[in-house]
Amino acid sequence: MPPDPGQAGTLDDLVQRLRLLKVWAGDPSYERITDRINAVWGAAGRPSAELASKTTVVRCFEIGRRRLNPHLVVAVVQALHPDVGYVTQWRQALRVIGGEIEAASQVRVQDRLPQDLAEFTGRTIELEQLRQALHHARQHGEAVVITAIAGMAGVGKTQLAVRAGHLFTRKKAFDRVLFVNLRGFYPDPAQPPADPAAVLDGFLRLLGVPGQQIPHDLPARTAAYRDRLAGTSTLVVLDNAADAEQIRPLLPQTPGCLTLVTSRRSLTDLPSAIHLTVDVFTPDEAIAFLTAAVPEVPVGAHPQAAARIAGRCGYLPLALGLVTGHIRNTPGWTLTDHADRLDDRHTRRRLESGVELALNLSYQHLPTDLQRVLRMAALHPGQDFDAYAAAALTDTDPPTAGTMLEHLCRDHLLQQATPGRYSFHDLVRAYAASRADDQDNPSQRRAALTRLFDFYVATTATAMNLARPHARHRGPTIPAANTPTPDLAEQKQAELWLDTELANLLTVAEHGWPEHTWQLSATLDRHLRTRGPYRDAETLHQHALHLARHHGNHPAEMNALNSLGQAHRMQGSYDLASGHYGRALQIADDIGDRGGELTALNGLGYVHRMLGRHEQAGNHYGRALQIAHDIGDRDGERAALHGLGEVHAMLGRHQQAGDRFSQALQIAHDIGDRGGELSALNGLGHIHWMLGHHEQAADYFGRALQIAQDNGNRIGELSALNGLGHIHWTLGLHELAGDYYGRALQIAQAIGNRNGELNALNGHGLVHRMLGRYSEAANCYQQAYNLARELGSDNWQYEALQGLGRLHHATGHPDLALTHHEQALRYATDLNQPDDQARAHDGLAHAHHALNDHDRARRHWQHALDILTSLGTDHTEDIETSVPNIRAQLTKLDKQHPPTAIE
Numbered sequence: 001m002p003p004d005p006g007q008a009g010t011l012d013d014l015v016q017r018l019r020l021l022k023v024w025a026g027d028p029s030y031e032r033i034t035d036r037i038n039a040v041w042g043a044a045g046r047p048s049a050e051l052a053s054k055t056t057v058v059r060c061f062e063i064g065r066r067r068l069n070p071h072l073v074v075a076v077v078q079a080l081h082p083d084v085g086y087v088t089q090w091r092q093a094l095r096v097i098g099g100e101i102e103a104a105s106q107v108r109v110q111d112r113l114p115q116d117l118a119e120f121t122g123r124t125i126e127l128e129q130l131r132q133a134l135h136h137a138r139q140h141g142e143a144v145v146i147t148a149i150a151g152m153a154g155v156g157k158t159q160l161a162v163r164a165g166h167l168f169t170r171k172k173a174f175d176r177v178l179f180v181n182l183r184g185f186y187p188d189p190a191q192p193p194a195d196p197a198a199v200l201d202g203f204l205r206l207l208g209v210p211g212q213q214i215p216h217d218l219p220a221r222t223a224a225y226r227d228r229l230a231g232t233s234t235l236v237v238l239d240n241a242a243d244a245e246q247i248r249p250l251l252p253q254t255p256g257c258l259t260l261v262t263s264r265r266s267l268t269d270l271p272s273a274i275h276l277t278v279d280v281f282t283p284d285e286a287i288a289f290l291t292a293a294v295p296e297v298p299v300g301a302h303p304q305a306a307a308r309i310a311g312r313c314g315y316l317p318l319a320l321g322l323v324t325g326h327i328r329n330t331p332g333w334t335l336t337d338h339a340d341r342l343d344d345r346h347t348r349r350r351l352e353s354g355v356e357l358a359l360n361l362s363y364q365h366l367p368t369d370l371q372r373v374l375r376m377a378a379l380h381p382g383q384d385f386d387a388y389a390a391a392a393l394t395d396t397d398p399p400t401a402g403t404m405l406e407h408l409c410r411d412h413l414l415q416q417a418t419p420g421r422y423s424f425h426d427l428v429r430a431y432a433a434s435r436a437d438d439q440d441n442p443s444q445r446r447a448a449l450t451r452l453f454d455f456y457v458a459t460t461a462t463a464m465n466l467a468r469p470h471a472r473h474r475g476p477t478i479p480a481a482n483t484p485t486p487d488l489a490e491q492k493q494a495e496l497w498l499d500t501e502l503a504n505l506l507t508v509a510e511h512g513w514p515e516h517t518w519q520l521s522a523t524l525d526r527h528l529r530t531r532g533p534y535r536d537a538e539t540l541h542q543h544a545l546h547l548a549r550h551h552g553n554h555p556a557e558m559n560a561l562n563s564l565g566q567a568h569r570m571q572g573s574y575d576l577a578s579g580h581y582g583r584a585l586q587i588a589d590d591i592g593d594r595g596g597e598l599t600a601l602n603g604l605g606y607v608h609r610m611l612g613r614h615e616q617a618g619n620h621y622g623r624a625l626q627i628a629h630d631i632g633d634r635d636g637e638r639a640a641l642h643g644l645g646e647v648h649a650m651l652g653r654h655q656q657a658g659d660r661f662s663q664a665l666q667i668a669h670d671i672g673d674r675g676g677e678l679s680a681l682n683g684l685g686h687i688h689w690m691l692g693h694h695e696q697a698a699d700y701f702g703r704a705l706q707i708a709q710d711n712g713n714r715i716g717e718l719s720a721l722n723g724l725g726h727i728h729w730t731l732g733l734h735e736l737a738g739d740y741y742g743r744a745l746q747i748a749q750a751i752g753n754r755n756g757e758l759n760a761l762n763g764h765g766l767v768h769r770m771l772g773r774y775s776e777a778a779n780c781y782q783q784a785y786n787l788a789r790e791l792g793s794d795n796w797q798y799e800a801l802q803g804l805g806r807l808h809h810a811t812g813h814p815d816l817a818l819t820h821h822e823q824a825l826r827y828a829t830d831l832n833q834p835d836d837q838a839r840a841h842d843g844l845a846h847a848h849h850a851l852n853d854h855d856r857a858r859r860h861w862q863h864a865l866d867i868l869t870s871l872g873t874d875h876t877e878d879i880e881t882s883v884p885n886i887r888a889q890l891t892k893l894d895k896q897h898p899p900t901a902i903e
Helices: 011-024 030-043 054-059 070-080 084-100 124-140 157-170 196-206 218-229 244-250 283-293 305-312 317-328 335-349 354-364 368-377 387-394 398-410 426-439 442-467 469-474 491-511 514-531 534-551 554-570 574-591 594-610 614-631 634-650 654-671 674-690 694-711 714-730 734-751 754-770 774-791 794-810 814-831 834-850 854-871 883-896
Strands: 144-149 176-181 234-241 258-263 273-277 415-418 421-423
Touching (some): 030 054, 070 084, 084 774, 124 273, 157 234, 283 305, 305 317, 305 335, 368 387, 387 398, 398 415, 442 469, 442 491, 469 514, 491 534, 514 534, 514 554, 554 574, 634 674, 714 734, 714 754, 754 774, 754 794, 774 794, 794 834, 814 834, 834 883
Parallel strands (some): 144 258, 176 234
Antiparallel strands (some): 415 421
16 A cells, blocks of 8 residues: 555655655656646646756755645655545545644735845945846846855844945836745744745735635736736845745846845756855954944044954854944943953853844843833744733733834844834744743743733734624623733724734643644634635634543533634535534534524534535534524525525525525624625525526626625625526626626635535636637546545536536537536435536536437437426526526427437
């Protein structure tokens, strides 16, 4: 048997299993694996520039990687063992391992450069080299990559790039700037190197691309990024890169654009790169930096005091910057005094580096309150923080904390990348955290973190109550924080705070105490379910579930199970979702929690509906509706009514479905639930489309889309876009329909909504087929079919088979069309969905007619006509299957080929 990827617990484990798979497959050469991959990719239409190289394939097999390219790994597995089920196991394993390094996707990008240092000194040669490189690139229309590297941290790579960027922008050399810290070398394992895909997401947003239009996979994002930069003059600064693999997708490769990359590694494998080695200051440069930074401080008795200080700092720019901050804070001292002090500390403490010495001295000569702020701030588990978080850690007020943070920024112990948000240099954070371990006892550190976690949980609850007031009763009761919280008076402010702090909130849930994790899981659930990506939600709720079970907290376990069921169902993992909802329902019944029972029943209704189990779905929704009436939960009532509407729609009961959606819409309007309102509007749009009321349907979908975009509800936006795609296809506006489906597909893939992805893929296939793009249509239908099989969705397998049947009929292969429509009819019959049975019979009739089997064609058309007539409708959701069309086909057939006597 081939190795089981599901047993891997780390990236190295997964790579080891990939090595074993290679041996199991006969140990083919890397060249042969690469050729197999590129043959598949080339056939799929991937351009030659994006094909795999032997080097990238080989790297998939290397132990010690920080991350893997999941698309390439899956391609390698397919090349070694192209079994669909086995490849699916690898995809799932990659998702699990990827969840452990989810922090790599949390990254901040900027459209401005960090502040230039007023005391910047030297680097004349390096700056001239950069200027000449830019000049040469502009003359020859090239896209140049500059790498500024050095042998040790703190040598001034970033400041050199920032100074060069400021010089260029002051001369109007560029009309736009993009900047990101890639965290290539960061001591905190919770802050791994930034994922290039996440960086591109941020860059594309800064470049004006709406979130819903950002592609999902890395190659597509890179292509969109380069396309957006084409014809512009943009300076891109990629700071603190881990390796060439991390930054290669981020290179514009566009004439007129310049990229500055800083890294601790020599990135010799970058294409078209000019390499600069940035060393420490020369002694003269170090002295010039020092004297310029503190011109008012007298030299004292020793004329070479400045040179002694520079030498003790190892001529390292970071160390010199920190020492000058210390010098400013000791009035009355001369440079000789500081030199003597450095000599003394060096002798007694035997510090190993100028950085450690400078950090220690800078810290020791801070006022006591600033020392404590620095130590406490280093305890923060996230990437950055504001004055409110610092106030919670230090048990003070935000204005005081903000003043202290500004002081620490001036002393180069903190950085302020954006106004009001602060972060550490990695070495300073490590130093400050070690000082906290030495000076603050465990109970003090725990108290500081408890205040911080209480602040985040309480503010999250306040923000969620403002953002979704109709669901206040669903969240846990959380006491007010004992430290100040921001004034969130309006819904927009609340949602902005949630979006800004989401990375910190997820980090707190991972590193906080169990009660904070349970509370954040239950509170953030609704924010995550409308915005995605669902992997964030899955990671959060899984952690909460583990802790709840470990501590025997049954209410918390029930909440986590319900939330985890929601995350899995939105990703199309219906069996997992069903298991979570079932266990939550059992716990809710045991502890008498009717609200938890209601949530679980609505969730089970959704799962059974998506699996085509209409009777079970209706039973669950019916029980949920009764509980909602009993306890007065109007939000739960709305959800149950909406679910019943969906079940009626799938069974062809359009009037009943419309009534349920209308009831749900009224409740959503009454309780101020904008998300419920847009869901009901999408449902009504679907029903009116089914009934042929195209204008009304488009109005409903358009209203839903506007609400979704106004509120950042990506799942609602996805549904509305698919609906608008259906309407425009029905009206014959195929190109416009394709645009809507494309936008829907991008959102579905970005947030991990597999059901929406299937809907959009089938829509794309339909559009391509109608426009005669048969190869593209086949690709879409096949992708949909494979994904539906992976998810175990009979409904979507039916849709893909119907699409393939229609496609084979259009391309003159009625025998293949017949096979697919027969399979589709079996699914529709098993699912007891009359609309879909009528569509399958219509497809079979066309296939038999093309094969000159006119009697069978007549019988299938008559079956389709009888079904539609019994439902009281003129057509199904497939406009090609309509009563007028079928009657016309039967009339034409009877004239050309009258029924036989036997028939």
